[in-house]
Amino acid sequence: MKVFVIYPNIEGYGRIPTGLAIISTILMDEGHDMELFDTTFMSTGNKDNDVRNKAGLCAPTDLSHLYTDGFGTEEIRELLKERIMRFRPDLICLSIVEDNYEFADELMSFIKTFYTSAPILCGGTTPTVAPHILMANPNIDYIIQGEGEGAIKDFCEAYGKGDPVDNIPNLWYTKGGQIKSNAIRPLLDMNTLPIQNFDIWDEKHYVKPYDGVNRRAGPFETSRGCMLRCSYCVNVVYQDIFKDAGKYKRFKTIDSTIAEIKALNDKHNFDLIFFADDNFLAMPRERLEEFADRWTSEVNLPYWINSTISSVNEERIKVMKETKCAGIGLGIETGSENLRKNILKKNTRNVDILERVNLIHDYGIRTTANVMIGFPGETVEDIFESIEFMKELGPDSFDLNFVAPYIGTPVHQVAKDMGWIDTWDKPGFKGMAKNITMRQNSVINLPTIDNQELVDIFYKFTDLVDEKSDMKIEDFTASRIDEVKETKRDGVISSLSNIYDGYKESKREASKKRRLAKKNADTLSPKAGP
Numbered sequence: 001m002k003v004f005v006i007y008p009n010i011e012g013y014g015r016i017p018t019g020l021a022i023i024s025t026i027l028m029d030e031g032h033d034m035e036l037f038d039t040t041f042m043s044t045g046n047k048d049n050d051v052r053n054k055a056g057l058c059a060p061t062d063l064s065h066l067y068t069d070g071f072g073t074e075e076i077r078e079l080l081k082e083r084i085m086r087f088r089p090d091l092i093c094l095s096i097v098e099d100n101y102e103f104a105d106e107l108m109s110f111i112k113t114f115y116t117s118a119p120i121l122c123g124g125t126t127p128t129v130a131p132h133i134l135m136a137n138p139n140i141d142y143i144i145q146g147e148g149e150g151a152i153k154d155f156c157e158a159y160g161k162g163d164p165v166d167n168i169p170n171l172w173y174t175k176g177g178q179i180k181s182n183a184i185r186p187l188l189d190m191n192t193l194p195i196q197n198f199d200i201w202d203e204k205h206y207v208k209p210y211d212g213v214n215r216r217a218g219p220f221e222t223s224r225g226c227m228l229r230c231s232y233c234v235n236v237v238y239q240d241i242f243k244d245a246g247k248y249k250r251f252k253t254i255d256s257t258i259a260e261i262k263a264l265n266d267k268h269n270f271d272l273i274f275f276a277d278d279n280f281l282a283m284p285r286e287r288l289e290e291f292a293d294r295w296t297s298e299v300n301l302p303y304w305i306n307s308t309i310s311s312v313n314e315e316r317i318k319v320m321k322e323t324k325c326a327g328i329g330l331g332i333e334t335g336s337e338n339l340r341k342n343i344l345k346k347n348t349r350n351v352d353i354l355e356r357v358n359l360i361h362d363y364g365i366r367t368t369a370n371v372m373i374g375f376p377g378e379t380v381e382d383i384f385e386s387i388e389f390m391k392e393l394g395p396d397s398f399d400l401n402f403v404a405p406y407i408g409t410p411v412h413q414v415a416k417d418m419g420w421i422d423t424w425d426k427p428g429f430k431g432m433a434k435n436i437t438m439r440q441n442s443v444i445n446l447p448t449i450d451n452q453e454l455v456d457i458f459y460k461f462t463d464l465v466d467e468k469s470d471m472k473i474e475d476f477t478a479s480r481i482d483e484v485k486e487t488k489r490d491g492v493i494s495s496l497s498n499i500y501d502g503y504k505e506s507k508r509e510a511s512k513k514r515r516l517a518k519k520n521a522d523t524l525s526p527k528a529g530p
């Protein structure tokens, strides 16, 4: 089959997307004729890096040479049409995250005006968390929910032969005007994954500005899933969707991990490895020991990871140091313990964060503190607590973002219930926040902080931490702070509690069903004879 794969990236954020890299590798390995259309470097600039530079979040780097100047939406459409008309695909696939969905929709609706010989199939984060919403989009014919490896293989095989696709697990489709969904397939064993094929991706994806230097970085995953349940994160939703699909947190063996990195490094010559895992350090001791031994003797490249504070301990950090870990991104998010505990649903105390960040610094490893502003219930005072905490913590850099109320997350639900987000009503987008972004501005209209004030703090955050700005709490609309403290914050907290109770109930129901199914199977299975 001829499959045309689109990566509709408008953030200009380079780095090969692991999920789509694996999907396209599988398509090629299965013998399908595959073409990639990647918009990452087509638009006029790297929005993400521009904001970081402007906010002083990173050592200034100029990435403008990576982008084709003046190659905007019109030029993208022209090229897309030319490529599709030349290739004449049997299937068109897109990978979607919410920030790119509107842009992806523009491309899909354009495709439908000149090419209707191939259905459009979408996968990725947003199709996974909200397939029922996306299926109402007239431009989308099929959705693969969750892990796409097995489903895309089965779909292409059946569709290519003209067989029915009704029974393919993870697939959403329409039949007789009705939206239909199939069961979720068991979560896969990561050791069955193929080695990613990077050949179809632009080399520019390897450019990673790191600590002021442009490095050549390769992206890999060693595990999937995170067992924490932060209220703004996709993982809390995934845990619910996949509750019957097997073990959510899974690892690739060190053997498979090293084999893949070695094979791709021999070919592409990286000087930095990026691990896409949500929480790299959350691994058992024996695995850590094996990683340490084999990394140094077989790969020996600097690497960079993301981790939660709760997974940091001296034993692990020692290994990180010995194995050339260049930096750790830490999800600290706020300096307000009250906000972190009650609204972010992260149970880490500031004193523990301080202790562990100091430990990482003692070992000479670089830290990046990931911080967010604009949580439902957050006040200017909370943000100033974050600033004070960052002064105390002294990470090597920050990554500051606005809270984005992604569909499916508790934060989205609360912001919607409170009437603080403007949502779409059009088919395919119903209930989703308009113009969603985590980088450009705040999508949640907080009663506590004016959005423009929030943007002002965003761009002053680094200066405030470095004590180069004299902006003060009193400069903000203080009266609204009092209102929120007394009423709105309590509303957010109780609304979140209800949502989390719902997850607990759903988990209880699922295990009750599993127990019952097991009991029935035991009763039905013949006993071993004498």
Ligand code: B12
Binding pocket: 008, 009, 010, 011, 013, 014, 015, 016, 017, 018, 019, 020, 022, 023, 048, 093, 094, 095, 096, 097, 098, 099, 100, 121, 122, 123, 124, 125, 126, 128, 144, 146, 147, 148, 149, 152, 221, 232, 233, 234, 235, 276, 277, 278, 406, 407, 438, 439
């Ligand atoms: C690594 C990473 C990146 C990398 C790679 C991007 C990517 N698309 O993979 C970089 C650094 C480039 C990046 C950038 C951004 N990211 Co990011 N990123 C992640 C992270 C931490 C891991 C993703 C990953 O590799 N997972 C492992 C792979 C195997 O899983 P997967 O990507 O979901 O893919 C599987 C399925 O979804 C499916 N699938 C995926 N695509 C397709 C396509 C088809 C056709 C099919 C059939 C199936 C399919 O099959 C895959 C294999 O099973 C996730 C958090 C997470 N846990 O998902 C955030 C996450 C995806 N990122 C997010 C965001 C917001 C962004 C940015 C907008 C940030 C910014 N301002 O620039 C950009 C957008 C870039 C883009 N267009 O994707 C959000 C998306 C939120 C949402 N609900 O939509 C997430 C979920 C984090 C969060 N806040 O919760 N990101």
Ligand code: SF4
Binding pocket: 226, 227, 228, 229, 230, 233, 234, 235, 236, 278, 279, 308, 331
């Ligand atoms: S620790 Fe990070 S990856 Fe895990 S649920 Fe929280 S935000 Fe998501």
